[in-house]
Amino acid sequence: MALRVPQAPGIGQMLKDGAKHYGGLEEAVYRNITACKELAQTTRSAYGPFGMNKMVINHIEKLFVTNDAATIIKELEVQHPAAKMLVLASQQMEQEIGDGTNFVLVFAGALLEYAEDLLRMGLSPTEVIEGYELACKKTLEILPDLSCGALKELKDEAEVTRAIKTSVMSKQYGNEDFFAGLIAKACIAVQTRSNTFNVDNVRTTKILGSGVLSSSAVQGMVFKKIVEGTLKKVDNAKIAVFSCPIEASHTETKGTVLIKSATELLNYSKGEENSLELQIKGIADAGITVVICGGKVGDMALHFLNKYKIMAVRLNSKWDLRRVGKVIGATALPRLTPPTSQEAGHCDHVFISEIGDTPCVIFKQDNDASCISTIVIRGSTDNLMDDIERAVDDGVNTFKALTKDGRFVPGGGATEIELAKRLASYGETIPGLSQYAIKQYSQAFEAIPRALAENVGVKATEVLSKLYAAHQEGQQNTGFDIEAEGAGVKDMLEAGVIDAYLTKYWGIKLATNAAVTVLRVDQIIMAKQAGGPKPPKQGGMDQDDD
Template sequence: MALRVPKSNSIQLFKDGYKVSSGIDEAVLRNIEAVSELSDTVRTSFGPNGRNKLIINHLSKLFVTSDAATILREIEVVHPAAKLLVMASQAQESEMGDSTNLVLILAGELLKKAEHLLIMGLHPSEIIQGYELASVKALAELENLTAHTVPSPPTLESLTVALKPAIASKQYGTEDILSSLVAEAALIVMPPNPANFNVDNVRVVKILGGNLSSSRVVRGMVFGRETEGIVKNLEKAKVAVFTCGIDIAQTETKGTVLLKNADQLLNFSTGEEKHMENILKEIADSGVKMIIAGAGVGELALHYLDRLNIAVLKVLSKFDLRRLCRVVGATPLARLGAPTAEEAGFVDVMETTEIGSDRVTVLRQEKGETTKTATIVLRGATINLLDDLERAVDDGVNVIKALVKDGRMVPGAGATELELARRVETYGSGLRGLNQHAVRRYATALEVVVNTLGENAGLETSEVVSRLYARHADGGASWGVDIEGENDGTLDATVAQIFDSMAAKSWAIRLATEAAVAVLRVDSIIMSKQAGGPKIPQQASGQDWDED
């Protein structure tokens, strides 16, 4: 007779306050539900017809955008499984700068399909194996779908064509103007070896007023303010950069000065003035014709600088100051004094021009690969519009960075995903074993791009997908969704010149699969009690933003 040991129900493994969820129902399916909710949130913002989200962050700053990277950065996702998707999307943003929304919606759709398989009784390991097989097959087939290649070195026309779809997904209707601006700015700073293209050399300055058609590209670095003194234009000038203020030195502690007569008062202020004059004269004697100040400029100092015919520009952003040092080749100095030959920089042209009703200062270098800078001056009616235009420009510049390394492009408008879905489905049908179900579900999940583009454009998605499958079966691998719906909701992406970067697409598929697999591998969630500390003040319930 076997010995039966009674089980105790009072074993406490963790401290009080721990929460433990485990098993298919409590952990896996709940994780999938959370991820699906996040995916559905950003899904409506996908593509040219994507809707904007109005986000008010913890600092009460307002964002109106359809850019998934910005949405995820400003909303505070707390669910651990959803955070895995956020991290995958951030990896795509840092690597490629584009297709962040594709990672989210594809990973979300993969997990929705996995949910059906789990309910049917498949083990998560079989689903993971099937998804990994399908991902390898999809990436291998992606290599065979090249429809266009950006030449090296790129031309203005080839870059404009390549940028239009990426910018249209953020700013539909303005892609022609923005893509030509970004392409022009990129070519100004393009080094002899395009692979060394630096995205930081393309800057954006936003000036309120006017409209987008007034935007233009300026060679050099543009600052939205004019110089402080009377000198407004310079050529071939030596530059000194100071991070400190240019003013009479102040003591760190309070002091008392006892003055007994008028002469002492006069001599006291005269001594300070003489000291300031001597310092600025030393700077002028070293050949410096322009000073960049990282802090305030005193009136007395400005008076002497004007007498010495030295231009002064105030740059309060330390990031802009750092970029400016790279452009002029100067070392930022923390003390006021004459710079050495190694510390001083040089600028070919400094000029003050008028854009709209605003006066701006332009610093330009005529030669030199590393010091070349181009600035896109954006005009618009509201700050939110300008911010969104800037995000579209940043995406465009990042697309160029990816294309100069790998110029291959695949058909856009959902054509590539649908062709991959068709080929992965065929591959899955030939497999044996339970993982074939996961491979075929993976193929169905790839249709989410076509479905989302159709839904956001207001098309009948089931009919459009059926027509596209018929086109692709006849060998039309480049047929995608016509978001304008002028014909039957389909168009040839190659003829319409709608292309996506193959590298960005490849990274998105890889990262979405990895994120979905990472969520499926989790079978328990163990959450500790939150650390103590002051409570975060809660927002008053029922607060209406319209009443503020």
């Protein structure tokens, strides 16, 4: 008599053994919300100028010490599928604006936290989603009214510094004025007349030593290299760029040369030397004073380059070759031939300079229309310089956002409290169960000033009550003053704490979309993983092994 194998009940009977299935509010929705809340809580304490740093060690054991949410979630490698949706929204924010990643995580986490309360009250996920979408639409309608000014002149260094200072402040509190000024100078130098701006045109070079206030901006490029020959400085340089090595040419196929006497050997060597000298003389006759190559410079070639007073710079990276070609307006040539006037580039100053004890080759342009600027970052540790680099990246991306839309809104939680106040009033005009979701959506905005206050070490409830009181009196630019003693509030426009309008717009939009996507999930079905049992983890070497 054959034994009957009992089938798993429900959906389990359709799937392979080992598949997992979770359904309903308790198993799927609440699980997802909990995972997202945990992720938001991780980055929430890193929000704002007084945000705490996280020490993250990634899968290749590289250490990161930062409060930049984009770096934290990138290196954490989040596996939970629902939390991954928040990570994707945050990464999209990084691509779209380059700043505000933590805002997306904190706000989306708060939305899901309040959604959980509504679901436990008895509302269905559909009703919550409907209310959230209505609230988001209304928020994006209100947001333009909260604009407190616009960047009128993109070439005005003082105005640009003021506009990007807040985004730099969150990473480099105390040095924000200095770095905002450097970034503004670098961005304005590379901005084209058509107001188009490419973030890749502002480069960074990190050189260990000195203090952060020794950092500087250079119009052109800086390489941690030394020149190959004896010439150390050339002004008004005409430059040739070669992607090939500079050395005696070799035959494409292997050949054998039979030499019978010493005279023949001398003549053979002489022929090679003459051929190379003719090539370098032709380059010198074309007026070239600096050559940049992507390969090695042979000893014989170096002798002739010194003879014809040509500076030689070797760059191993093809990206560096391409960028320096862009700065000087040169075309990289694949063979050692004299360049035409269109292929040769020009640079006002090429020279060796020691920054700290690091020798650097600097390509510097005097004119205002340089294609690329370099910010030389100094610092006492690599981790500190990495953090400054992320602050520079945020500042440059904020400038890019301002070239698209020059408006800005008050920071320090002022925009969020005003939106919360207006949405709460709007929620009361909506009939049905959606009004509960709209009211909870408005309360989720409180998470931003609350996080700022908690990270400073002030009672958040006291800050929120003062902010609401000020906004009820019509002071819509009033935000939390982190520099005041206790729970101080201040006009953010006077304090110079402003955020780019597009940062808030995309942050609210992406956070809402992420939260709604998580709430739409009512079942989690995980198929059995492919392959057999997983191999055991590799341990350390045994002591017997050599």
